[in-house]
Amino acid sequence: MKIVSWNVNGLKAITRKGALEKIIKDYDVILLQEIRSQDVPLDLLISGLNISAFPSKKKGYSGVMSISKPKPLSVIKGLGIDEFDSEGRVLTLEFQKFYIINAYFPRAGDGLVRLDFKIKFNKAIENYALRLRENKSVIICGDFNAVRSKKDSSFWDETEPGLTPQEREWLNNFIKKGFVDSAEKTSKMEYTWRSYQFKWKAMRIDYCLVSEELAPKIVDFQVLKIEGSDHLPIMVELSD
Structure with missing residues (x-):
């Protein structure tokens, strides 16, 4: 299975640019973050693909969408916590062997005004993922809005x-x-x-994390050179 995760920075914009078409035909599951829309484009609705969307209640903000060729056994929207779910940040597809969580983590915000909110979200999604993992393996992909270490950023300022x-x-x-x-x-x-504004600023903040028992099944990982957003899509391929 080939899974793509992409913060599109606006679904309508990425659709107009034709960038989404480039990945839909080649991959099995596409996880989109920051769709900023309550509407699903008509061409997606009539595509025959399995489309699940979880938009933010606030228009033009946040939201996630998952597109899959295989039909999921179930779709879970949100974490069951309104302060996070109102922003449309988590969407889970259940398949026979694993769950795939599409996650758009909050940004800590300028001046770190939302850092406490983000850490609270982090703990909630951690508890959620670990609960799911009691049933079957978990894949969690998305924009985590955080680096792991200094090698993941072109600049360094811990504020x-x-x-x-x-x-x-x-x-x-x-x-x-x-x-x-x-x-x-x-x-x-x-x-x-x-x-966009400061080209020298770059970070690795998009991830696909897989349950450790799935690690031997990782065939490939790529950062796809598809333009259209301030993020590049990432792709992980798992063997059957």
Whole structure:
């Protein structure tokens, strides 16, 4: 199975640019973050693909969408916690052998005004993922809005969103609880986000983490060179 995760920074914009078409035909599951829309484009609705969307209640903000060729056994929207679910941040597809969680983590915000909110979200999604893992394997992909270490950023300031010790500590501790960073497994550590305004600012903040028992099934990991957003899509391929 080939899984793509992409913060599209606006579904309508990425659709107009034709960038989404480039990945739909080649991959089995596509996880989109920051769709910023309550509407599913008509061409997707009539495509015959399995479309699940979980938009934010606030228009033009956040939201996630999952597109899959195989039909999921079930779809779970949100974490069951309104303060996070109102922002449309988590969407889970259940398949026979594993769950695939599509996650758009909050940004800590300028001046770190949402850092406490983000850490609270981190703990909630951690509990959620670990509960799911009691049933079957878990794959969690998305924009985590955080780096793991200095090698994941072109600049360093621990007061910057995504670079704080609290965010890095949580992410690394979560991985230690039974997950594998697909990029690390394949040694393809590339930046996935670059600032539109400051081109020298780039970070690796998009991840596909898989339950450690799935690690031997990782065939490939790539950062896809498809333009259209300030993020690049990431792809992980797992053998059957």
